[in-house]
Amino acid sequence: MTLTEKEVEHVARLARLGLTPAEKKLYQEQLSRILDYAEEIKKLETENVEPTYHSLPLENVLRKDVVKQDVDPGKMLAQSPSAEGNFYSVPKILD
Amino acid sequence: MVALTELTAYELTEKILAKETSFREITRSFSKAITDRDPKIGAFLIQNRSADKESEQLDREIQSNPKEFFRQHGPLAGLPIAVKDNMCTTDFPTTCASKILQNYTPAYNATVVEKLRTARMPILGKTNLDEFAMGSSTENSAFQKTRNPWNIQCVPGGSSGGSAAAVTACEAPLALGSDTGGSIRQPASFCGIVGLKPTYGLVSRYGLVAFASSLDQIGPLTRDVRDAALLLSHIAGHDPRDSTSAPVDMPDYSLSLKQDIKGLRIGLVQELMGKGIDPEVKKAVQESAKVFERLGGVVEETSLPTLTYALSVYYLVATAEASSNLARFDGVRYGTRAKDVDDILTMYTKTRAEGFGPEVKRRIMLGTYALSAGYYDAYYLKAQKIRTLIKQDFEKAFSKYSVLIMPTSPTVAFQFGEKTDDPLTMYLSDIATIPVNLAGIPGISLPCGMQNGLPIGLQILAKHFDEPTLLRASYAYEQATSWHKQRAKV
Numbered sequence: 001m002t003l004t005e006k007e008v009e010h011v012a013r014l015a016r017l018g019l020t021p022a023e024k025k026l027y028q029e030q031l032s033r034i035l036d037y038a039e040e041i042k043k044l045e046t047e048n049v050e051p052t053y054h055s056l057p058l059e060n061v062l063r064k065d066v067v068k069q070d071v072d073p074g075k076m077l078a079q080s081p082s083a084e085g086n087f088y089s090v091p092k093i094l095d
Numbered sequence: 096m097v098a099l100t101e102l103t104a105y106e107l108t109e110k111i112l113a114k115e116t117s118f119r120e121i122t123r124s125f126s127k128a129i130t131d132r133d134p135k136i137g138a139f140l141i142q143n144r145s146a147d148k149e150s151e152q153l154d155r156e157i158q159s160n161p162k163e164f165f166r167q168h169g170p171l172a173g174l175p176i177a178v179k180d181n182m183c184t185t186d187f188p189t190t191c192a193s194k195i196l197q198n199y200t201p202a203y204n205a206t207v208v209e210k211l212r213t214a215r216m217p218i219l220g221k222t223n224l225d226e227f228a229m230g231s232s233t234e235n236s237a238f239q240k241t242r243n244p245w246n247i248q249c250v251p252g253g254s255s256g257g258s259a260a261a262v263t264a265c266e267a268p269l270a271l272g273s274d275t276g277g278s279i280r281q282p283a284s285f286c287g288i289v290g291l292k293p294t295y296g297l298v299s300r301y302g303l304v305a306f307a308s309s310l311d312q313i314g315p316l317t318r319d320v321r322d323a324a325l326l327l328s329h330i331a332g333h334d335p336r337d338s339t340s341a342p343v344d345m346p347d348y349s350l351s352l353k354q355d356i357k358g359l360r361i362g363l364v365q366e367l368m369g370k371g372i373d374p375e376v377k378k379a380v381q382e383s384a385k386v387f388e389r390l391g392g393v394v395e396e397t398s399l400p401t402l403t404y405a406l407s408v409y410y411l412v413a414t415a416e417a418s419s420n421l422a423r424f425d426g427v428r429y430g431t432r433a434k435d436v437d438d439i440l441t442m443y444t445k446t447r448a449e450g451f452g453p454e455v456k457r458r459i460m461l462g463t464y465a466l467s468a469g470y471y472d473a474y475y476l477k478a479q480k481i482r483t484l485i486k487q488d489f490e491k492a493f494s495k496y497s498v499l500i501m502p503t504s505p506t507v508a509f510q511f512g513e514k515t516d517d518p519l520t521m522y523l524s525d526i527a528t529i530p531v532n533l534a535g536i537p538g539i540s541l542p543c544g545m546q547n548g549l550p551i552g553l554q555i556l557a558k559h560f561d562e563p564t565l566l567r568a569s570y571a572y573e574q575a576t577s578w579h580k581q582r583a584k585v
Contacts, residue, residue, distance in 0.1 A: 003464075007464070008460075010467075011460050011463050011464045011467065012460065014463050014467060015418060015422075015447075015459050015460060015463040016422075016425065016440070016443040016444050016447055017444060017447050017448055017451070017456055017459065017460065018441075018444035018445050018447070018448035019448065019456075023453075023456075027456070027457060027460055030457060030517075030518055031457065031460060031461055031464070033517075033518075033519055034410060034461060034518065034519060034522075035461075035464075037406075037407060037519060038407040038410060038411060038474070040404060040407055041404055041407050041408065041411075041474075041477050041478060041481055042473075042477070044401070044404060044481055044484065046477060046480035046481060046484070049480040049481075049483050049484060050480070050483055051476055051479030051480050051482070051483060052479055052480075052482040052483040052486055052533075053309060053479060054309050054339065054535075055295045055296075055309065055486065055533070055534060055535020055536075055559075056295055056296045056339065056341055056535060056559075058296070058338075058339065058341070058342075061338040061339075063335060070203065070336075071202050071203045072202060075202035076202050076428070076429075079199065079200075079202065079428065079429040080427065080428050080429065081426060081427075081430075081431070081432035082432070088427050088428055090427055090439055090442060091436055091437060091438050091439050091441075091442050092437075092438060092439065093438075093439045
């Protein structure tokens with residue numbers, strides 16, 4: 001298979017996704033099949049082709065550096081599973 | 096007497112102007128249709144119980160001068176509309192059909208939602224979708240199944256399946272959907288209605304929960320082309336809050352509703368008329384080409400060779416962008432958070448493991464892999480280069496033709512569970528719609544036939560910001576046929 005089990009674990013960790021052993025196996029198979037299909041892109045010559053990141057050629061879309069408050073911060077804090085004062089509270093990050 | 100719910104949105108406005116009905120009566124008819132039919136269809140995740148009251152308010156306002164009301168608020172002002180549940184609404188939860196957002200009510204409205212409010216259009220409810228807009232059948236919704244009103248054993252298409260089913264089942268006269276790889280056009284095709292993906296940048300993405308930022312667009316799902324053109328005029332326009340929003344002047348789309356296409360050069364795309372496309376679908380598209388010729392159009396076969404790579408490109412680019420966009424769902428600021436976690440890493444991994452469905456996980460993984468060190472050049476960068484070649488193929492085609500035609504989907508609506516075993520089989524149902532998002536050009540699906548009681552969709556494409564020509568070609572075809580007059584019996 002195109003993807004090894006180690007690679008699946010590595011990608012899952014990068015994506016912060018907890019996978020069960022069954023899921024690891026399933027995704028290893030399914031993702032390998034998709035990547036095998038996508039191998040066809042190697043056939044095309046793209047040596048001097050620029051990548052397209054956006055279909056509209058807009059650049060440096062800026063606005064004036066003026067403070068705006070479109071949304072109520074109180075409302076946004078209230079949406080958090082756990083907030084204290086003006087802070088979002090989460091489990092310990094550093095030991 | 097035709098029921099109000101079976102009329103097009105424009106026909107409803109004519110009835111208002113003729114004082115033959117009221118906004119309250121209209122909204123009530125649709126609210127009742129939802130109550131009666133949605134237990135069977137499952138288009139709505141949540142229904143707005145105040146829609147009727149909002150409409151009563153409108154009737155009081157419009158009393159003196161209905162003409163002035165439409166002049167001030169827009170051609171479809173006051174009509175009720177369904178909105179796909181990946182667009183932020185402060186008045187209703189916005190779940191994206193995902194467990195991770197099942198308790199989330201946004202603190203702000205999407206720009207398109209604000210435009211609907213300015214147009215005084217009550218929202219009938221939020222419609223079902225594939226989770227985070229990832230899917231082609233709406234089967235990936237974490238909450239419920241949506242059924243195709245033409246055949247309830249079949250899917251309505253996806254990811255805007257709820258919006259498409261709502262309009263098709265006459266539960267709403269209008270709906271908004273979003274399209275990243277075909278999610279407006281393919282359900283429109285499966286449901287026999289009109290679905291338009293505007294040019295990238297024409298409609299603001301502010302408040303649309305992002306799947307793939309360089310591909311996503313919001314667009315109308317309607318019973319006919321006129322309604323699509325009028326709804327587009329309500330939602331299009333530059334938005335300073337969306338930095339990918341195009342700073343272009345919006346033309347009056349109602350002026351495109353002419354039936355004149357004499358001399359219009361039309362390219363029939365060969366790569367989408369080959370094997371992999373159902374013979375009945377091909378036949379219907381070939382018949383449509385004859386209709387265009389009878390109307391004075393000039394149809395020629397044309398080839399866009401890079402299109403055959405579009406699926407691979409899409410499943411590398413879109414998933415890469417999705418892996419980035421969905422990183423924000425981590426249990427910190429909104430949505431659900433896993434319980435019984437002692438450290439931050441477990442909080443992230445458990446929250447996301449519990450909150451995301453399998454298709455979403457698959458795509459996040461694929462995208463993360465394509466962007467990861469050691470694979471970025473071979474996959475993501477290579478795909479974006481081929482994207483340039485695809486764009487160039489379209490540019491070459493549009494130097495010769497004003498519009499391109501092809502099927503919207505290789506098949507008609509399939510049955511539940513038919514394509515869920517192998518993800519690749521599901522992805523292949525988007526081969527005709529995906530290239531359009533990669534190039535950023537506009538595309539529309541119109542009904543053009545039936546196969547065993549299920550609709551077939553014709554797809555028409557035009558170059559960037561040429562919605563006027565696209566709508567004109569679509570309107571001409573539609574008015575020369577009767578597919579748009581069909582209504583599904585629920």
